[in-house]
Amino acid sequence: MQPHQLKIYNSLTREKEHFTSLVPGHVGLYVCGPTVSGESHLGHARPYITFDVVLRYLQHLGYKVRYVRNITDAGHFEEEGREAEDKVSQKALLEKLEPMEMVHKYTSLFHKGMQMFNNLEPHIEPTATGHIVEQINMIETLIERGYAYPVNGSVYFDVAKYAAAYPYGTLSGRVLEDQLETTRELDGQDEKRNKADFALWKNAPPEHIMRWKSPWGEGFPGWHIECSAMSRKYLGEVFDIHGGGMDLQFPHHESEIAQSTIAHGHAPVRYWIHNNMITINGKKMGKSYNNVIKLSELFTGNHPLLQQAYHPMVVRFYILQTHYRSTLDFSNEALQASERALKRLWEAYILLKKLPAPHGEANTAVNEALNLQIRNICLELTDFMNDDFNTAKVLANLFELCPIINSINGGQIDPNALTPATYSLLQESMPVFIEDILGLQPMQAANNGKLEDVLKLLIEIRADAKKRKDFATSDTIRQRLEASGIFLKDAKDGSVSWSVE
Numbered sequence: 001m002q003p004h005q006l007k008i009y010n011s012l013t014r015e016k017e018h019f020t021s022l023v024p025g026h027v028g029l030y031v032c033g034p035t036v037s038g039e040s041h042l043g044h045a046r047p048y049i050t051f052d053v054v055l056r057y058l059q060h061l062g063y064k065v066r067y068v069r070n071i072t073d074a075g076h077f078e079e080e081g082r083e084a085e086d087k088v089s090q091k092a093l094l095e096k097l098e099p100m101e102m103v104h105k106y107t108s109l110f111h112k113g114m115q116m117f118n119n120l121e122p123h124i125e126p127t128a129t130g131h132i133v134e135q136i137n138m139i140e141t142l143i144e145r146g147y148a149y150p151v152n153g154s155v156y157f158d159v160a161k162y163a164a165a166y167p168y169g170t171l172s173g174r175v176l177e178d179q180l181e182t183t184r185e186l187d188g189q190d191e192k193r194n195k196a197d198f199a200l201w202k203n204a205p206p207e208h209i210m211r212w213k214s215p216w217g218e219g220f221p222g223w224h225i226e227c228s229a230m231s232r233k234y235l236g237e238v239f240d241i242h243g244g245g246m247d248l249q250f251p252h253h254e255s256e257i258a259q260s261t262i263a264h265g266h267a268p269v270r271y272w273i274h275n276n277m278i279t280i281n282g283k284k285m286g287k288s289y290n291n292v293i294k295l296s297e298l299f300t301g302n303h304p305l306l307q308q309a310y311h312p313m314v315v316r317f318y319i320l321q322t323h324y325r326s327t328l329d330f331s332n333e334a335l336q337a338s339e340r341a342l343k344r345l346w347e348a349y350i351l352l353k354k355l356p357a358p359h360g361e362a363n364t365a366v367n368e369a370l371n372l373q374i375r376n377i378c379l380e381l382t383d384f385m386n387d388d389f390n391t392a393k394v395l396a397n398l399f400e401l402c403p404i405i406n407s408i409n410g411g412q413i414d415p416n417a418l419t420p421a422t423y424s425l426l427q428e429s430m431p432v433f434i435e436d437i438l439g440l441q442p443m444q445a446a447n448n449g450k451l452e453d454v455l456k457l458l459i460e461i462r463a464d465a466k467k468r469k470d471f472a473t474s475d476t477i478r479q480r481l482e483a484s485g486i487f488l489k490d491a492k493d494g495s496v497s498w499s500v501e
Contacts (some may be wrong), residue, residue, distance in 0.1 A: 009388045011272040025079045027065045028239030030231045035072040036106040042293045050275045050324045051243045061093035069122035073103040076128045079452040093468035112457045113295040116312040126230045134229040139200045147262045151191040153203030153217035159196040242269040275324040296461045302476045307332040317342045320391040348402035351409045358416045365416035378429040
């Protein structure tokens, strides 16, 4: 292992930096998880696939990684661009469910989606509701140190006071003065000393379902404080890598830095990694554009913008074809091209496993130029991953190997043109990078091995649609499964069985 060769683009310094872990041989990795007030969508696929590859590669280098990814099951109210509200509690009221019932439902769907993408599980997955005590303790510390203040049962962080003593806005590039001028008049603004101050704790009105006792009265935690409290508990006051989407740089990660710096006396994170966003046909994904595609819709094709259903491995492959810091535009044409490309890659990969090994004797068939080409392509795979996890270049190199493999299989290239060393390097490199690091699986194998899990997910989605009297979605799921030779049978007791014909 040569960890000093790995370079990571640090969002905080805006430079690629050589990665060195705080504790040799160990890495602390924290990634902001979903707010489980609704079903996960295409926008969630990119960060979690991106950081799954980061995890896989760090482990490939020999690091023992502690990967922490939280679940936001309370709070997540924002002072930037929306009315301040508890998203989980509000959605529970809309769905007429107990909040924890809804949280369980959407957390389960999120987990199933991640399994279908072949993402490794985090080592620790803490929830906001399971760490109320830690959040309250941190808020008390911020008040004691003079950087937070209670008002009417709520508590706010004093951004202006922090900015006067510490660098503020370095991560996001935000200027406090501009923020003060552009911040909208939102709920609770009259309680704040400054418009830019953010809530650490919110007083719960009588009708609010989710509420906890605190020194300031009954209420619920803010969004930003949960990640600071949980990352400190499981990774320490300083840890190696904090990840998330670029949309979280402000206000979420900027607020994390501020409150953790005051609570600990120093900055909490050594390397910040942010993935760019997914656009859809050139437009930002959002409810106002009616272009939010849920994972279940992506896998079934049941969305007006989709021409077909897309296999989870096709989506994973499509995401990894672009560097994580570049914008990725979603379109049916792009997904269909990815589907064809993935099939070509797997066909060559299967052929590679069947290629005859060259004999070890010296002979005139050895092609030195071809051997050099293959060795360079294989060795560059590590170089590209060391260059800020450049999966796009890794895949490009893997495709350069495909015509060579096809030509050996087809007889256009003599197998003995490869030396035993080159043959071994080729046989070792492709499985490691395709399966272990990129986390790709053959679509057929993934279908066969996880068919039951996929069907359970679709049956749950269909049952939920029927419960909401969305019979169009329910019927579409049944019809599309039948078209694939999978038939559902509804029993009188409400259970559903399936058969393949």
